[in-house]
Amino acid sequence: MNRLKHAASPYLLQHRDNPVDWWEWSDDAFAQARVCDRPVLLSVGYAACHWCHVMAHESFENPAIAAVMNELFVNIKVDREERPDIDHVYMSALHTLGEQGGWPLTMFLDSQGAPFWGGTYFPPTSRYGRPGFVDVLRQISGLYRSDRERIGRNASAIGEALQQSLQRVPEVGEPDLEHLASQIARRFDRDHGGLGGAPKFPNPGLVELLWRHGARSGDEASRESANRTLVQMARGGIHDHLGGGFARYAVDERWLVPHFEKMLYDNAQLLPLYALEATRAGDVLLREAADGIVAWLNRDMLLPEGAFAASLDADSEGVEGKFYVWTLPELTEILGADDAVLFARHYDVTAGGNWEGHTILNRLDTPDPLPEVGANLAELRVRLLEARSERIPPGLDDKILADWNGLMISGLARAAGILGRRDWLDLASRAFRFVSESMVDGDGLAHSFRAGRLIAPGFALDHAAMAEAALALHDATGDRHYFDLARRWSVHLDRYYREADSGLLRMTRADSAALPVIPRPTHDDAVPNANGLHAANLLRIAAQTGLPEDRERADRFLAVILAAAAHAPMAHGSVLNAYDLARNGVEVVLAGPNRGTFRQAALALPHLTTMLVDCTEPDGLPAGHPAHAYARQAGEGAAFVCLHGRCLPPVTEPNRLAEALASAR
CATH class of the missing domain: 3.40.30 (Glutaredoxin)
Structure with a gap:
């Protein structure tokens, strides 16, 4: 075992038996690099990441490659979900090198933590047009020994680019929501929904923006874009038609082939959107999608503490998607010939399959069943789900993240009200109780909990997402305790995370351990940005108190973050949605x-x-x-x-x- 045997993160524990002499991120690791005069190899990934597993099997579990790593580098392994600040800084550094980015993230740093080169996945030997990992290791190490001046120039250039990215953008007028919504609607795929092209991600913040605009103005293009996206996702293979819930993204433009990992945060954001659109459109398919998310949550993600796990892996038995796909003979054996034919007709099951000789269940091009047939299909899905439960399941990352739980608690509470599901509200309340009582860090919150260990302090998004959850539960119950917590966490954000010069929220506390830069992004990633959530929370708090000073505070903060959104609206759905709430x-x-x-x-x-x-x-x-x-x-x-x-x-x-x-x- 290496140093990772004491880690709390399931992702780090996956690497505890590697022959690589891994360190966790720490001052001691960088001190070791200075003592040995070696560069640092930083490897960032997460437990559900397929290509992270591939690189681990090919390189980190290979004794010969590990020996080269140990000889030439101090090796640090980071869980991006446990330390999103580290991931953000070094992924931004990779972008300055002209790389698109992704995971695993492989960065090379000097002994002070300054990045000077990097990439993502490297095969063990040269292929796919990518250099072999061992060749890269030897070249980087040799350069570090022989041309330290060049290393310093690279590090300085990347550092300057990172600092430049923190410069305030020029202020502009308030955004024209109607014009922006029309622009975004035109960017959405008319046939399949979602932003055009592949791979295709759910982008719930932009779907929400279009839904808001369509509901407010009656604009048919916005309404249709939001509806088409939700419908086609629900029909596609990105949707688990047996067990419920949605995978991270589809590798194609039709939503057929998912990247099979399932993340808590995606489903948290999709749940209230499906509840809203199911109610507006009266669509049974959308209601079933909402019900399925919660069924998946209850069955696969609910932990003994009452809160929710982070993710399910893309792989099982070392094979991506193996848990989820089917063959026609398997269906026939489980369902019998006649029922298998019926099910195959409605879920695109063919002898040749639709993906690598297997079938990803979907309803993209299959007929909608009559009610009596639909009831029969529901029974067949239950039988197949029971059979699937006998397979070896994907790995569960069972750490509890305050931000992702906050998003799901809010989604559950909102969807419960829309669809009249008191049991969903109870589920949300139990999860909230655990995070708010067992993940306390002073006046604020910790970020992660697992096996009795807290990772603290929390990040800005932990507090913003949990404040949003508290406000949703206050709406649902009228319990003042929730509102008081929302105010406390919002004040905590202003006190410890807000940057004096820019007025924006930093990702980390001002007194957190130093990184090359202190990140304060405003754009959404797979999760909404803390700045956008905080703005919406301040508006809801002001509405509840009715105090002019609370509304002025919300308006001032919103004005600060709108400048960034106006320059890159497609990346700032959460900010624009907060502005829509303020204006309409x-x-x-x-x-x-x-x-x-x-x-x-x-x-x-x-x-x-x-x-x-x-x-x-x-x-x-x-x-x-x-x-x-x-x-x-x-x-x-x-x-x-x-x-x-x-x-x-x-x-x-x-x-x-x-x-x-x-x-x-």
Whole structure:
């Protein structure tokens, strides 16, 4: 065993038996590099990463290659999910070299941590047009020994580029949401949904933006782009038609062939979108997709602590996708000939298969069943799922991440209200309790928990995502405890993560261990950016308190982050969605002792465009709040729809609330 045997990360533990003398990221590792006068080889990956496994099997488990690594380098292994700050900085460094990036990330650093060269996957010997890993190791080491000046120039150039990326962009006017939504809708694939080309990712932030615009304006192009994306994903192979949930992305433009890893964060963001669109469109397929996400969550991702695991691997038994694919003879053996024929007709199962001789179940080109046939197919899916459960499953990364759990808690709470699923709300509440009580770090939160060990301090996204989760649970329950936690974590972000010069949130605390630069990205990655979530949280907090100073605080922060979004709108869905909430959000005020009777009706409204305000007593709103004049008219219970500083008369029947909201626009 090497030093990774004491790691908390399942990804690092996958490498504990490598003959490579791995270090975890630490001051001691860099001190060793200085003592030995060797460069550092930094390898970054994650537990569900297929190509990370490939490079591990080919190189890190090879004693001869490991010997070269040990002789020439100090080798550091990092889990990008455990340390997203390290991953962000060194992936950005790779981009400055003109490389597209991806995982595994392989970077070469000097003994101070400054990057001077890198790449991603390297085969053990030259192939695929890529140099062999051993050749790369010897060349880099030789250069480090013989031409330190050149190494220094490379490191300085990359460092300057990283610093330049932190420069503030020129301020511009407020974005034109209608124009941006139209531009984005035109970029979406008219036939298959999603951004055109391959590989194809879900991009939930952009789908949300289009959904908002379509719902607000009635724009058919935006509405159709959002709907087509969700429908085609649900029909495609990226969707697990037996077990529920969605894979990370599709390698083709039709959503047929997934990269089979399943991540908590993708499904967290997709769940409320499927609930919203299923309700708007009345589409059974979309409702089944939402139900399937939660079924997968309950069956495969729920941990004894009550919170959710991070991911499921792409591979099982060392083969990508083996757990999920089928052959026609397998179906016939399990279902019998007649049922196998029926199932094959509706899920694209053929003798030759649709992927490497096997079949990825999908409904992209197959007929929609009649209701009675649909019921039969549902029974067949259950039988196949039971048979699949006997296979060796993909590996589970069972660390609990505060940010990803926060996203899923929020998604569950919102979808529960839209679809009337109290059990989903209970699931969200249990997960929230664990993170908020067992992952505490001072006034804030830790980032990761596994096997009794916390990785702290947390990152900006941990606090922003958990504040969003708290606000969603406050809306769903009216429990003030949730709202108080949302405010506490938002204040914590401003105190410890906000950069004085730019006004933006850093990814890490100001007092965190130094990296070559302190990252403060504003763009979304696979997860929404902390700045966008924080802006939306501040707006919802201001709506609840009704205090002008809270709204001014939210508006000031939003103004800071809009400049970055305006220069690269496609990368800033979360920021634009926060701006849409600020400009077009409608407040729904629940008042009176029996206001709870209106809560379910309010929760069924589109949460993307509404902000729920819980008024506990007639004088519970500040004097300046537009609903204040109506609050005493609430009687035993009423709801008020407020927009742009004005409120409609009280709604006294819960089933009239949606009608009142429509008239407010």
